[in-house]
Structures are given as C-alpha cells and as structure tokens.
Amino acid sequence: MRIGIFGGSFNPIHIGHIELARELQQSGLVDELWLLVSPLNPLKQGNPDIASYDDRLEMARLALKDDEHIHVSDFESHLPIPSYTYTTLQELKKSYPDDEFHLVIGADNWANFSNWYRGEDIIKEFHILMYARPGWEIDVESLPATVTLVNTHLYDMSSTLVRQRTAHGMSLSGMVPGEVEEYIISHKLYKKA
Numbered sequence: 001m002r003i004g005i006f007g008g009s010f011n012p013i014h015i016g017h018i019e020l021a022r023e024l025q026q027s028g029l030v031d032e033l034w035l036l037v038s039p040l041n042p043l044k045q046g047n048p049d050i051a052s053y054d055d056r057l058e059m060a061r062l063a064l065k066d067d068e069h070i071h072v073s074d075f076e077s078h079l080p081i082p083s084y085t086y087t088t089l090q091e092l093k094k095s096y097p098d099d100e101f102h103l104v105i106g107a108d109n110w111a112n113f114s115n116w117y118r119g120e121d122i123i124k125e126f127h128i129l130m131y132a133r134p135g136w137e138i139d140v141e142s143l144p145a146t147v148t149l150v151n152t153h154l155y156d157m158s159s160t161l162v163r164q165r166t167a168h169g170m171s172l173s174g175m176v177p178g179e180v181e182e183y184i185i186s187h188k189l190y191k192k193a
Contacts, residue, residue: 004030004129005092006104007076007085010037011050012184013060014162014176016155020131023152025069029129030102034073035060040082049163051189053077062179086118089126102127107136110147123147166190 004024010017025033037057060072076083079091092101103126110130113119128147134156140149162175167190172181
C-alpha cells in the first residue's frame with residue numbers, strides 16, 4: 001500500500017490541514033494518508049506556545065474521526081525525541097515492510113530541506129509529495145526525480161493565527177472543526193497567562 005506521511009506539530013490542527021490531507025489522499029498518488037503528530041519538531045524546540053502532545057493528538061483525532069482513508073498516528077511518540085523525519089521513515093519501513101511511504105511536505109519546507117537531518121538520504125530513499133504554499137514558488141524542472149509537486153489548493157491558514165485568535169477570545173468558526181474549538185475552550189489551550 002502507498003501511504004502518505006503528513007507530519008507536523010498540528011498546534012492545533014485546522015481546516016487547511018484537513019482539506020489538504022483530503023486532497024492529497026484523493027490525488028491517486030497514495031492509498032492512505034497518515035497524519036503523524038510530532039511530539040517535538042527539532043526546528044521548533046523552545047516554543048512556549050505549544051500545546052501538550054496528548055492535546056494535539058486528541059484534537060487531530062477529533063478532526064479526522066470520520067475519514068476512513070486518513071489516519072491520525074502516534075507512531076513518533078514511540079521514537080526518541082527530538083523526532084527526525086529520516087529516523088521516523090526508517091522506523092516506519094521496518095514496522096511496515098510491505099508498504100511504500102511517501103513523505104508529504106509543503107513548498108516552504110522544501111525551501112528549508114537542506115537543513116533537515118539526512119535530507120539528501122530522504123530524497124534518495126523515499127518519494128516526496130510536495131504541496132504548494134502561498135508565497136513559495138517552486139521550479140518544477142529543478143526537482144529531483146523522487147519529488148512530485150501535487151496540484152492542490154492554496155490554504156492560507158495557520159495554526160499561529162488560530163492560537164492568536166484563541167488568546168484574544170475570538171471565534172474560530174471556519175478555522176477549526178467545531179469539536180476542536182470546543183476542545184480548545186474546555187481545556188483552556190492557547191490562553192495568555
């Protein structure tokens with residue numbers, strides 16, 4: 001089975017993440033999409049505005065509970081922290097030897113890919129599905145053979161904006177599913193001290 005690995009902090013998951021995951025899963029390039037909630041992104045260490053892993057995982061599960069081809073996974077929570085994508089992909093390959101894993105990244109991440117741990121090895125060993133991001137132009141001709149630019153909508157939404165609106169007591173309607181907004185409110189997430 002071809003499995004797309006869409007990793008991230010998802011702090012919190014929002015409509016842009018959800019719609020993008022659905023588009024990627026329906027692209028015909030993968031059979032399933034696994035949304036891997038990262039316990040600690042090495043590039044985001046020291047961020048005081050990050051909800052606990054359990055909260056971020058639960059919000060993702062609430063948001064995608066009805067999608068049968070998109071699975072929220074805690075796979076990285078069983079790996080050493082910080083979680084490096086290369087290590088995660090190698091462990092997935094060991095745990096699921098009959099499956100083929102395709103890494104999903106945004107164009108903004110591609111621009112920064114040279115800073116990723118063993119980024120060149122990821123390019124050599126795995127397929128990469130890249131989606132467009134507002135403000136990031138990609139020269140398709142320059143992409144390695146293992147990298148595919150997927151034609152998806154541009155979702156100009158961010159977890160940062162969700163957190164800012166929450167901190168100011170503003171509605172999150174249209175930004176996150178209702179159950180996620182209820183979870184954020186009931187667990188008092190992203191409130192200023």
